[in-house]
Amino acid sequence: MAGIKDVARQAGVSVGTVSNVINRPEAVLPDTRARVLAAIEELGYVRSESARQLRAGRSRIMALLVLDMGNPFFVDVARGAERAAREAGLGVMVCNSGQSPEEEAEYLGLFAEQRVCGVLVTPADATGGNLEAFARHRIPYVLVDRVAATTDTCAVSVDDVRGGTLAVGHLVSAGHRSVAYVSGPGDLHQIRDRRQGALAALAEAGLGPEALVEIPSDRLDVAAGRDAGARLLGLVPRPTAVFCANDLLALGVLQSLYAAGVRVPQDIAIVGYDDIEFAAAAAVPLTSVRQPAVVMGRMAAELLLEEADDADGGHRHRSVVLQPELVVRASSAAPR
Amino acid sequence: MAGIKDVARQAGVSVGTVSNVINRPEAVLPDTRARVLAAIEELGYVRSESARQLRAGRSRIMALLVLDMGNPFFVDVARGAERAAREAGLGVMVCNSGQSPEEEAEYLGLFAEQRVCGVLVTPADATGGNLEAFARHRIPYVLVDRVAATTDTCAVSVDDVRGGTLAVGHLVSAGHRSVAYVSGPGDLHQIRDRRQGALAALAEAGLGPEALVEIPSDRLDVAAGRDAGARLLGLVPRPTAVFCANDLLALGVLQSLYAAGVRVPQDIAIVGYDDIEFAAAAAVPLTSVRQPAVVMGRMAAELLLEEADDADGGHRHRSVVLQPELVVRASSAAPR
DNA sequence: CCCACCGATTGAATTGTTTCAATCCGCTCG
DNA sequence: CGAGCGGATTGAAACAATTCAATCGGTGGG
Structure with missing residues (x-):
């Protein structure tokens, strides 16, 4: 050549x-x-890009490490990030950690070898150990969909506690007194925060934590939702409403209930989370908590670019918290 | 550092x-x-990966250029490709052409600069000009979801003509005599082949091409489907069935019909294409033509690796054609 | 008359790794 | 005692670009 x-x-x-x-x-x-x-x-x-990288010391690629590209929510995040990156003349390398800290570590190592100009990451490792180790390489990174634990990192997140409160508050004000929470991997902050918000909404209505019946799940996809739906049906007494940690779970639960002849929302109301495009097209259009995913991706990329471009240490880390929004559709209503 | x-x-x-x-x-x-x-x-x-690349002459990254990652079908293709690539110790860089030949050309240029070890591409440029130009760089590439026009390329595709025949044959045998085809960008082979298959199914039932009413669309997403649905409602006489070029369009059409109070399948039957995970969870579970997306991604990656590893020109290009499968659900049934 | 400066171009240094021929060392065998 | 050998290590070339100080002939000012 x-x-x-x-x-x-x-x-x-x-x-x-x-x-x-x-x-x-x-x-x-x-x-x-x-x-x-x-x-x-x-x-x-x-x-040859490699030759110019060698000289420049770093590549013109930004990495994006998300939990799962099978979730349209993250596809939207990627879209936002990609747009911002391309405006700056950078490419984006998108990878899935699959919520596995090991895969996350592996990918972070790969990014360090590639000398990417920065990393956008939805952490899968609750201990923060992976990122702590990564910080050593002095490659800037921005947390996505996660609040910063310390002040030495930029972060863009959505207020998940408020999201949980919106969802369950809506159910409670519709008269529900017992709500199931189909959760996900317990070490994900998003899951914990949404639960906390749910509990807050219940407390405000004078209900104790026992009013929230947790249905655990180790994944966050439709199949796991079907699973959770089956378990929900077996509960005695059966909650009159379900709050799902994301829309994929909610769609799975909905399928399960539908197959068992349980009517939604008459018998059980469902609220999802993310408001992915398919939520509105579901068997029963899904009430959901909308997150500004594209905006989040874009803002995260912009923060990263700012940090990466700033050669003299003038950069001040920032945390941006965006607000979620409840979108009410047919899947939620008063019980019985 | x-x-x-x-x-x-x-x-x-x-x-x-x-x-x-x-x-x-x-x-x-x-x-x-x-x-x-x-x-x-x-x-x-x-x-430093760039330094070792410089020496090696090419990078350890495989590129995947798809039409739209917003389509879960391509997410599955990516999943398959990624798995095969990682087994070979390679990373995958996923990009969207958005069906734009210009974006496609831009990304191909980027891949050449990166000296990627190979490219998996769902062509957006019907003329094949982009790939012809790209071939000059002697970087191997494999066509995905597209039959090879010549014998000097590997390709993995699904028999789209047969898929169209399956879909419309099913509708015809259920008694439908007039079928709408919600298509997509006319320069995509997939769209044309599926139409051809549809016409073949009609012909077999003794129906002429006028029995297929085309509703054109320039994109392949849910919003375009809603649009097409609105146009479908305005047709006189109104076809009793719709075949959509993919599931995103079908979901959009379904939403539109639903909102207008048209019953599916009693008033209009719908058949989609791809059988994405969300098809089964739709308002009315969607009959669809399933494509082995993950397998396609994996096979394409394997063909690419074979070609890339083959230093002496012993490689023989191959075309693999996979078979689609009809999955019947509630959205299709006999008319009136 | 000398020098500084002009814009365009050159040549060499630099970047971090891999690879390979050369070297070195200790050992054994003739 | 010296040659030969094998394994460990070294040193330098090669990779392909960027960048920067040096250089070119020509010109105008002091």
Whole structure:
């Protein structure tokens, strides 16, 4: 494959001039430039990103590590991040940790080797150990969908406690007195915060924590939701409402209930979380807590760019907390 | 950031030895190795991928360029490809062309600069011009979800003509005599093949092409489906069935009909395509043509690896065609 | 007459790793 | 005693770009 030297020889100039044609065209005489461009075209020359990275010290790629790209919520986050990155001339490398701290560590290692210019990460490791280790490499990173534990990190999150309160508050004000919470991996902050918000809503209505019946789940997908739905049906007494930690679970629960002939919302009301596009198209359109996913992705990328561009340590870490919004649809209503 | 030279100095050995410790540990005496590893740990050394790429001539990254990651079908393709790639120790860089030939060209250029070891691509450019230009770089690529136009490319596809026949054959045998086809960008092969299959099914039942009423659409997402649904409602006479080019469109159409009080399947039957996870969870569970997306992604990646690993030109290009499968659910039934 | 400066171009240094031929050391065999 | 050998280690070349100080001939001012 042709290199810059071949182009220089072909055009009868030095490699430095070829480099200038590519990077600072205005600094080269028009006819020299034309000659070089012709040589580039003729040889099919493409500059090597690895060589320029080597010199620059870091790549022009931003990494995004999410829990699961099978969840449309994260696809939206990625969309927002990608748009911001491309505006800055950067590529985005999207990876799934699958909620596994080990996979997360592996990917972070990969990012360090790649010398990515920064990492957007939805942490899968509750201890924060992975990121603590990663910080050593002095590659900037921004937490996504997670509040910053310390002040030495930027973060963009959505107020999950408030989201939980919105969801369960809505159910309680519709008359429900016992609510199931289909949760997810207990070490995810999002899950815990949403539960806490749910408990707060119950407390405000004078109900104790026993009014929230937890149905644990180790994954956050539709299949896990079907599973949880089956377990929900077996509960005695059966709660009159379900709050699901995300929409995928809610869709799975809905399918389960539907298959068992349980009517939604007459017999059981359902509220999901994320308001993914498919929530509105569900068997019974799903009440859900909407998160500004695209905005979150974009803001996270912008914070990262700010931190990465700031060579002199003038950067001040910031935490942005966005607000969720309840979208009421047919799946929630008064009990019986 | 510490480099291999710093490690060598710290451990009192040469850079070559450090390289050996990392890449061929058995070739270094245990205590030397221990000393080097200690130095690596102490300095927090991480080898630079760009430097090793520079030497190797190509990167350890496989690119995947799909039409739209917002479509769960492509997420599944990506999953399959990623699994195969990781087994081979490669990373995957996933990008969306958004069905735009310009974006496709831009990304292909990026991949050439990155010297990726190969590209999996769902072509957005019907002319094939982008890939023809790309072939010049001698970077192997495999067509995904598209039959190869020539024999100098590997390809993995699903028989879309057969898929269209399955879908519309099912509708016809249920008694429908007029079927709407909610299509997509006309320059996508998938769309055209599915239409052709639909026409074949109609012909087999003695119906002419006028029995297929096309409702064009320039995108393939839920919003475009809602749009198409609205147009469907305005048709006189109104077809009794709709075949949608993919499930996102079908879900959108379903929402539209639902909102207008049209009953599915009693008033209009719907058949989608892809059988994404959300099809089964829709307002009316969606009949759909299932594609083996994960398998397709995996096979494509494996073909690519085979081609990339093959230094001497012994590689023979292959085209794999997978078979789709009709999954009948509530959204399709006999008319009136 | 000399020097500073002009814009364009050059040549060399630099980046971090891998690889390979050369070297070194201790050992054995002739 | 010296040659030969094998394993461990070294040192330098190579990779492909960027960048920067040096250089070119020509010009105008002091």
